[in-house]
Amino acid sequence: MSASIEQQIKNQYAKFFEKSDWKTFKTAAEYYLENAARVLTRDIKYEAKKDDKLLRRNVQKRLYIGIACELLLKSFYLKNGYCINKPKKDGKISKGYTYLFSQINKDDFDIADTFVFNKLMEGLYKIFDFGQDKSSVDKALRIAKVFRNKEGHVAVRGHNYVPQNYRDIEAGLTDFYKAVFLEDLRIRFSVGIGEKTEFRIRKK
Numbered sequence: 001m002s003a004s005i006e007q008q009i010k011n012q013y014a015k016f017f018e019k020s021d022w023k024t025f026k027t028a029a030e031y032y033l034e035n036a037a038r039v040l041t042r043d044i045k046y047e048a049k050k051d052d053k054l055l056r057r058n059v060q061k062r063l064y065i066g067i068a069c070e071l072l073l074k075s076f077y078l079k080n081g082y083c084i085n086k087p088k089k090d091g092k093i094s095k096g097y098t099y100l101f102s103q104i105n106k107d108d109f110d111i112a113d114t115f116v117f118n119k120l121m122e123g124l125y126k127i128f129d130f131g132q133d134k135s136s137v138d139k140a141l142r143i144a145k146v147f148r149n150k151e152g153h154v155a156v157r158g159h160n161y162v163p164q165n166y167r168d169i170e171a172g173l174t175d176f177y178k179a180v181f182l183e184d185l186r187i188r189f190s191v192g193i194g195e196k197t198e199f200r201i202r203k204k
Contacts, residue, residue: 010112012145017074017084017114026181029068030201033173035063036191037059037199058159059151061189065169066117066148069141072173073120076180080127084120085109098123117145133175140172166191178204 003011040058044053074084081101087093087140088110097119099109120139130137143165166189177185190197 006113008114014018016106016109016111017078019081022075022078022127023080024033026072029075030072032064032068032071033187034199036061037125037187037197039064040190041103054070055158056161058161058191061191062147063151065144065153065189066144068121069144069173070117070148072176073141073179074114076124076128077115082123082127084114086113086115088109092154096123098127117148121145121164128180130175130179133179136168136172136175137179138172140176143169161191177201 001125016087019071039057041053041057041072044057044060046053046056046088077084083099083101083104085106086109087095088108093099093104093108097115121138124141125134170187170189173187174185184202184204186198186200188196188198
């Protein structure tokens with residue numbers, strides 16, 4: 001029986017991700033974060049009136065923020081020695097989402113599927129203590145998750161801009177980098193009129 005077209009495409013990406021892959025995920029996340037911070041209306045190559053270009057720019061920012069945060073979570077798991085591939089559906093492995101590499105047989109895991117944003121968040125605080133920064137990190141990730149889900153599933157003619165949402169993401173990401181990567185992230189998403197952009201990472 002031949003594989004479905006969906007499975008065929010999944011197989012193009014099939015890989016059991018190892019601990020060493022955490023840097024690849026982090027680099028990819030930072031590409032999206034920097035673009036989310038820096039992209040301007042004039043960068044949108046889209047034949048439309050200015051207001052439509054502004055909408056498309058902001059949609060892109062929110063999508064990129066959401067994608068980046070999922071990739072950062074996966075980088076975190078890998079860096080800390082946890083598998084991000086899902087267990088196979090044959091029932092050999094009990095359902096969960098925090099599997100240490102040191103305690104598993106990778107042949108029991110699906111190379112064509114990884115945990116989704118929600119599951120990664122469910123396990124995050126069970127395996128890492130963010131201390132007083134937990135609420136900041138959690139708020140940032142939850143906003144980013146909704147941004148990605150909504151912008152990826154619906155199209156609207158406008159969006160209620162709430163500046164604090166972006167400030168919360170910036171603060172949470174800064175705390176996340178400080179705790180997980182021991183780095184100083186300076187990030188500012190240019191969304192409102194006249195807002196300056198910033199994206200810089202330095203070792204602490």
